[in-house]
Amino acid sequence: MPRPSALLWLRRDLRLDDHPALQRLIADGYNPIPVYLHAPQEQQPWVPGEANQWWLHHSLSQARKGFRRLNSDLIIRRGDSLDLLLELIAQSDAKAVYWQRLYEPAIVERDTHIKQRLKERGIAAHSCSGHLLAEPDHLLNKTGGPYRVFTPYWRVLSAQLAQLGEPLAAPTQLPAVPKLDSLNVDQLGLLPQINWDAEFYTHWQPGEAGAHEALHRFADEALSDYDGDRDRPDRRGTSALSAHLHFGEISVRRIVHDLAAQDSAGPYLRELGWRDYSHYLLRHFPQTTNQPLNQRFESFDWSEPDPQLLSAWQRGRTGIPLVDAGMRQLWQTGWMHNRVRMLVASFLCKNLRYHWLHGARWFWDTLVDADLANNSQGWQWTAGTGVDAAPYFRIFNPVTQGQRFDPNGNYVRRWVPELAGLSGRAIHQPWTVGGVAGYPRPLVDLKTSRQAALDAFKALKDNAQARP
DNA sequence: TGAAATGTTGGGGCG
């Protein structure tokens, strides 16, 4: 008797290597039918943005090639996930569905509902771990609540890394899938309508092969100097694995496994810990995609955004070189160096005093690695409204930061070519040499806007004390 | 995973 089939419902686990859901499906005696169900509407109100979709298009194409190379396929459909699953089950006589768990609130709710509906119909539904280093529900402090500070959380998580287990090898062959209708990736309409992504292609190689290439590049060229170079936007000191990780083209366990042998891996593993922590926090505080975790900030006096100022920030025309360099790098490549992300965020939330959601929404649309957990926690961290967040008074000075982390001005020079002629010292403060034709004067004064932010935060604090 | 203001210290110039 032939083996029965089961659906392998791929979502953001577009890989063959170290794929627990795939391996468990096979171990349970099924033939996998890999499917991708396009249903962005189910992620309201955070429907994936443009840059994210660009990456998804290419990641899906690569994943489909990967499965076909093993004699399998990836069936692509669009609609309502539950309807599509039931339809596929009827058409293929599949007996079970396997998938890898995700932690965004809307997806958790959907998956819970789907699991229940499938079980009612006698279809086995198995959600597997694999996206994170640890299941958020399994790490709690002594009082049974979630860790609200990163360091104790990381102490516990990092102690568990030794017991992560070996990554599961990719299959070398898969059974053919039955004849089923499938869309082409093109038919999902994921690529932008305007020619905005042209430069993306020179920076990124979406897909599992590109993910492993990036890991090797990082391990060979950057990991040993990571502790110092990760803060240098003028160098290739970071892993640039974020988008690959977001789409599950490589598993975080694979990364830890391949890097942990190197003595210098510690600081990078800690950054992976921050990734897990963001997902952990989102799982335990699902409202933080739209609301401040620290409720005191509900009544904070954010400024009403001036559309022109907001647009200047978005497109890198603020007159602050390092801020503009970062925002242009984002617009042109779909990515921004992490230190510069903190800095442009600090500028928006503190110097302009705009609500962090304005920044979070822009990042959501323009980052190829846009990830709801990382994005929400990152913005709340900078705004000072989150868990273990930067205190309100920690306001970056983009001039000082530029002199410290882009000392020769090469990063600014690359992304703000109007300033290329200035020296390393003047390039972070062109107004001190009379400005540069074609480049705006600073839209806000760093000193006075900083003071205004401090005053606003102080008012919030006094207000809180006034009504205990 | 800050910055700026304020405080302290110690060497050197100078009367």
Place this chain on the structure above:
DNA sequence: ACGCCCCAACATTTC
């Protein structure tokens, strides 16, 4: 020789 001032360098405090 000594006190005084200046100021850089560093440390501490405050937001």
